[in-house]
Amino acid sequence: xxxxxxxxxxxxxxxxxxxxxxxxxxxxxxxxxxxxxxxxxxxxxxxxxxxxxxxxxxxxxxxxxxxxxxxxxxxxxxxxxxxxxxxxxxxxxxxxxxxxxxxxxxxxxxxxxxxxxxxxxxxxxxxxxxxxxxxxxxxxxxxxxxxxxxxxxxxxxxxxxxxxxxxxxxxxxxxxxxxxxxxxxxxxxxxxxxxxxxxxxxxxxxxxxxxxxxxxxxxxxxxxxxxxxxxxxxxxxxxxxxxxxxxxxxxxx
Amino acid sequence: xxxxxxxxxxxxxxxxxxxxxxxxxxxxxxxxxxxxxxxxxxxxxxxxxxxxxxxxxxxxxxxxxxxxxxxxxxxxxxxxxxxxxxxxxxxxxxxxxxxxxxxxxxxxxxxxxxxxxxxxxxxxxxxxxxxxxxxxxxxxxxxxxxxxxxxxxxxxxxxxxxxxxxxxxxxxxxxxxxxxxxxxxxxxxxxxxxxxxxxxxxxxxxxxxxxxxxxxxxxxxxxxxxxxxxxxxxxxxxxxxxxxxxxxxxxxx
Numbered sequence: 001x002x003x004x005x006x007x008x009x010x011x012x013x014x015x016x017x018x019x020x021x022x023x024x025x026x027x028x029x030x031x032x033x034x035x036x037x038x039x040x041x042x043x044x045x046x047x048x049x050x051x052x053x054x055x056x057x058x059x060x061x062x063x064x065x066x067x068x069x070x071x072x073x074x075x076x077x078x079x080x081x082x083x084x085x086x087x088x089x090x091x092x093x094x095x096x097x098x099x100x101x102x103x104x105x106x107x108x109x110x111x112x113x114x115x116x117x118x119x120x121x122x123x124x125x126x127x128x129x130x131x132x133x134x135x136x137x138x139x140x141x142x143x144x145x146x147x148x149x150x151x152x153x154x155x156x157x158x159x160x161x162x163x164x165x166x167x168x169x170x171x172x173x174x175x176x177x178x179x180x181x182x183x184x185x186x187x188x189x190x191x192x193x194x195x196x197x198x199x200x201x202x203x204x205x206x207x208x209x210x211x212x213x214x215x216x217x218x219x220x221x222x223x224x225x226x227x228x229x230x231x232x233x234x235x236x237x238x239x240x241x242x243x244x245x246x247x248x249x250x251x252x253x
Numbered sequence: 254x255x256x257x258x259x260x261x262x263x264x265x266x267x268x269x270x271x272x273x274x275x276x277x278x279x280x281x282x283x284x285x286x287x288x289x290x291x292x293x294x295x296x297x298x299x300x301x302x303x304x305x306x307x308x309x310x311x312x313x314x315x316x317x318x319x320x321x322x323x324x325x326x327x328x329x330x331x332x333x334x335x336x337x338x339x340x341x342x343x344x345x346x347x348x349x350x351x352x353x354x355x356x357x358x359x360x361x362x363x364x365x366x367x368x369x370x371x372x373x374x375x376x377x378x379x380x381x382x383x384x385x386x387x388x389x390x391x392x393x394x395x396x397x398x399x400x401x402x403x404x405x406x407x408x409x410x411x412x413x414x415x416x417x418x419x420x421x422x423x424x425x426x427x428x429x430x431x432x433x434x435x436x437x438x439x440x441x442x443x444x445x446x447x448x449x450x451x452x453x454x455x456x457x458x459x460x461x462x463x464x465x466x467x468x469x470x471x472x473x474x475x476x477x478x479x480x481x482x483x484x485x486x487x488x489x490x491x492x493x494x495x496x497x498x499x500x501x502x503x504x505x506x
Binding site: 012015016017018116119120124125127128131136138139140141142143146147149150151153154155156157158160161163164166167170174178246 | 420
């Protein structure tokens with residue numbers, strides 16, 4: 001019996017219309033749809049309001065899963081987004097083991113994840129565990145910087161400019177350095193460190209170059225061009241700053 | 254009469270299946286499809302084999318344009334990709350003028366471009382000319398770094414890593430600096446400077462961390478994991494290097 005294929009499929013930032021045709025076709029075609037779910041109430045960690053068993057990727061792709069002619073098997077992988085790498089690695093080992101069982105049975109599996117599967121995506125951890133023994137194919141998705149840039153109407157890069165993406169968990173020193181060196185930057189997962197990032201933006205004189213975006217393309221999307229309106233509270237996990245010389249020109253329709 | 258809306262639509266890197274559902278819907282819905290075409294034989298500049306009047310974006314989206322129930326008007330904007338900004342600005346002024354005429358007549362216009370409209374995309378130049386007087390909406394597309402990462406199976410960033418995108422036209426000094434500072438990098442438009450970039454990769458000890466990709470997701474896609482196989486000839490415009498610590502692990506199925 002020939003083995004199945006694992007597809008790592010990006011379902012984009014939130015708006016179901018931002019799935020690619022390829023993502024939709026594969027979601028409708030495979031034998032098993034696999035995704036991570038919150039193992040416990042993760043509100044504290046991701047600043048989100050969803051509870052145990054929730055999967056944001058499943059929610060984004062739900063109309064395409066539910067409209068399938070033939071119901072797909074669904075494989076839910078409970079995942080604690082622990083900062084502890086040992087725990088996280090154990091979770092991914094378990095997930096890879098479950099998926100490989102399906103692949104060995106000749107079933108094609110779609111692992112769906114938000115954004116792009118290989119851009120800060122959890123799929124990378126499964127691919128590295130499975131790609132030696134199984135065929136793994138990635139389907140790129142719209143990632144949140146591009147979604148946020150489009151939502152706010154801000155070019156992320158033009159001509160020969162440079163562009164960097166940093167985590168909101170970067171050190172202040174690292175952020176400061178790159179805010180001075182790069183024309184355009186996106187600071188992802190900015191919520192928890194929001195007030196620290198605001199201070200760094202001020203100190204590096206990029207405060208007027210920046211826009212804050214939460215939940216790009218989702219129904220609760222929020223775009224804040226005037227950063228003085230942000231209070232000192234932490235924001236949600238799905239939040240970012242775009243920093244760009246092109247923002248000045250647009251402040252603000 | 255109410256005015257039309259300008260949609261800046263990313264049609265992705267080349268594979269028509271990588272259009273989003275939203276891009277397809279809008280392409281089928283608008284009154285006018287607008288795109289740039291080569292003003293003259295640009296072979297020298299883009300290292301491509303296409304001639305006058307060709308539009309790569311039109312080619313990628315062609316099945317969706319041609320299958321429309323009602324034929325759309327097509328607005329072709331001849332564009333010389335001149336390094337001279339004055340010439341380029343004149344071209345964009347002309348394009349914006351033509352588009353605004355349609356918008357004033359209440360027609361919706363889709364400006365289609367490869368990749369993502371605001372990530373090194375020509376749409377940014379039209380938006381900045383038109384957004385004060387007209388409604389401009391961007392639809393993000395899959396950009397070439399994500400497409401290339403997926404094609405080569407390489408994570409562009411994991412966890413709290415940093416990620417930078419640089420132009421192949423960056424100075425050697427700039428490239429060297431960022432190759433030392435960033436975990437993951439994509440060097441775009443790498444073809445013309447290919448042998449210079451290869452030398453910089455060697456000097457910064459990132460040569461074994463790098464993969465070269467041409468025409469990601471197109472029928473002539475080429476992935477070169479072993480950089481010693483690249484000769485000293487320039488490559489095409491649509492080529493890039495991915496530099497990532499995750500490449501070592503994958504060298505090479």
